[in-house]
Amino acid sequence: MKIFRFFTKQKEFEQEVLSSDIEYSSYYKDSFKRLKKNKVAMFCAVVIVLLILIAIFAPLICPYDPTHQDYAAILSPPSAKHLLGTDEYGRDILSRIIYGTRISLSIGVVAQILASIIGVALGAIAGYFGGIVDTIISRIMEVFAAFPDLIFAMAIMTFMGKGVLNLFVALGLLTWVRTARLIRGSVMQLKEKEYVEASKASGATSFRIIMKHLFPNSLSTIIVLVTLGIPNAIMYEASLSFLGLGVQPPAPSWGNMISAAQPYISYRSLYSVMPGVAIMITVIAFNIFGDGLRDALDPKLRT
């Protein structure tokens, strides 16, 4: 190995490399810089963080136990004692909305993560291997996509029984197809890139190519999909709970609160409006933040 000139000052040199003051910017650093410039998206990020904090510290913030029934104050209007009033069992509405954040957010996040794991795995396999594998997975996806969403979720909930755990599964099964389709397309496009071919030419296994090249390069797509999928899952959770198939009372969820408030909508309108406002804030915050994230991560906007 005559050609490799031996480094006599190897140590000094390495230090120079490590402490090189020239700032290098990674893709995610750049993206974060762009995201920070988007004021609306950053505001929504703050809202999301607040919602998460509320969900985590719900027991500390709540003025009352959300299931505590006060028969002396049934359907009371907003007052200093109950800021948003009470429901038909005398339970504090504010406390129930705060606890509802916990349930709605966790269902949205967990169901979406579940859907992403299934969707990314199947989509990547279908896109990478192609041929008969792709055909089988694509047909399965089409079967899932062929049912109307809500009816499909209702069918699963009726079949498996009510409960929060089953809700995760139902929503996961409902939304993985969208993720899988997008990841399949993205992988099909990426696997034709020459750097994948270079990796193959060095003897890389398919697993290595998927993990080292295809996954990191589709990660931004996945992040955006998850962020935009969460409000979707929250909406489905609210719909199912409203229909009585989701979270079961007395556990509070925004959906079942709206459902319970229906008979009193004319004279205790705040009871049904406030859970709706909570859903709206959450969904809008996630959607706008997701859009901002997509703009920030989109490599086409890079200069």
Add this chain to the structure above:
Amino acid sequence: MENKKEETKKVPLLQVRNLKKWFPSKSGVFSRKKAYIKAVNDISFDVGYGETIGIVGESGCGKSTMGRSVLRLIEPTSGEIIFEGKDFMKLKDAELRKSRSEMQIIFQDPYASLDPRMTVGEIIAEPLDIQTNLSKEEKREKILKVMEVVGLNPKYYNRYPHEFSGGQRQRIGIARAIILGPKLIVCDEPVSALDVSVQAQVINLLKKLQKDMGMAYLFISHDLSVIKHISDRVIVMYLGNIVEIADKDDLYNNTLHPYTKALLSSIPIAARNVKREKIIMEGDLPSPANPPSGCVFHTRCYMAQDICSKEAPKLVDYGNGHKCACHFCKNKVTE
């Protein structure tokens, strides 16, 4: 020197025999007839140790497909590839992956061939990660040395590819290809995406590396002046077939095939008072899905006669390894 050359010719590094790559093409839903695009059709040649074989031809003549088929990045339809006496075609997956350290590839587009999410260090390290079990420090040392060899400032170790110019990116690609010390590198138009001034730098780098490390190049290009500069022998391809193989000097001074003549006459000359007859080829490259009968070149050949459309000419050796596939070469040589 002569002796050495003789010896290396006896045991070639790579022998390609009757290599074919036919891509199936769709022909109607109910049609039972299968159509093929014959991208590479029955190609045979040898590559000696440390030799540079230039491969020229128009766009779409199957140069790149051939280069990738030799490495089995595209699985060839049939044929033999014998690398250092071993049958490369018969290797199973795991063996194939192992033997990939012997042969590497440099790509045309330096923007597509580097993973945008990896740093320069990670990109160059990839072959080492796959093929060796070196420690982190050993790898790092090796990478920094290779970066120095290909003329990259080692300060760039932690940078990302998008921060580099085309020429520098191509150097990263070259560093990745040479780090395992391969015996053969397929260069798939490595300079055609670069500026002319940078082209010269990269070609000289490739030449220098070959002198120092002794690997063979399969240098694919459509640029005849680049091929002339770097090659020892040249293969001229047309529509998936080899029409002429010759040592560089033979090819440029004693051209036999009319297609090669037409290509050579298209090189612009800088001198003002030299006039050369240009051979303008008529029409476009025929579709490889439906190649002309007989000699594939007869539709555009200025020398075409009746026999050309009926009988495919064989690749015949006219002495000194100068082979040509044309019915009328013989007459010319005997003249």
